[in-house]
Amino acid sequence: MTALTEKSCTDLPKGTPALTGDELEALKAQIDPAWQVDETVLTRKYETKNFAKALMLVNGVGYLAEDQGHHPDIKLGWGYAEVSFTTHSVGGLSENDFICAAKLDAMGLAG
Numbered sequence: 001m002t003a004l005t006e007k008s009c010t011d012l013p014k015g016t017p018a019l020t021g022d023e024l025e026a027l028k029a030q031i032d033p034a035w036q037v038d039e040t041v042l043t044r045k046y047e048t049k050n051f052a053k054a055l056m057l058v059n060g061v062g063y064l065a066e067d068q069g070h071h072p073d074i075k076l077g078w079g080y081a082e083v084s085f086t087t088h089s090v091g092g093l094s095e096n097d098f099i100c101a102a103k104l105d106a107m108g109l110a111g
Contacts, residue, residue, distance in 0.1 A: 004030050004102035007095070009070040018092025027098040032105045040092040042101055043084040046109060054081045057109045064103055070096045 004027070019027065020039070028037050036043045048054040058074055058081050065071045075082040083104070085097035 004095075004099050005106045007099050009068040009096040009099055011069075012087060012089050012094055012096065014089045016090045016094070018087070018090040019094060020092075024093065027095065031098060031101045035101050037093070041084050041086045042093060042097045043082065044101070044104075045080060045082045047080050049079065051078045054079060057081045060107055060109050061104065064100060064107065068096070068100055068103070070100050072100065 018040070024037070024039075028035075032044070034044050046054070046057055048057060054076055058076050061072065061074060061081070061083055070085070070087075073084045073086075075084075085100055086092065087094035087096055
């Protein structure tokens with residue numbers, strides 16, 4: 001099995017089924033447990049020491065999102081940034097969401 005960090009996001013046409021059940025659980029096991037997973041959204045809240053560090057973290061997330069062509073929703077505030085991935089074209093979660101989460105984990109952005 002290829003590690004998620006070695007994969008790249010792909011275009012998924014509307015109508016592609018969202019992940020469920022065992023597929024979802026297998027990918028969830030490959031990312032940091034700090035990610036909250038439900039049927040449609042993958043979310044992680046990063047806590048930082050101040051606003052500037054949270055903003056730098058968001059810039060790292062933005063760089064990854066542009067590189068992968070898969071863009072999260074981001075909440076930014078003093079001492080935190082919250083990143084949420086979903087794949088709108090499938091109406092839920094896809095492997096793309098987990099690829100981005102794994103890549104963010106590997107970047108070590110927390111802090």
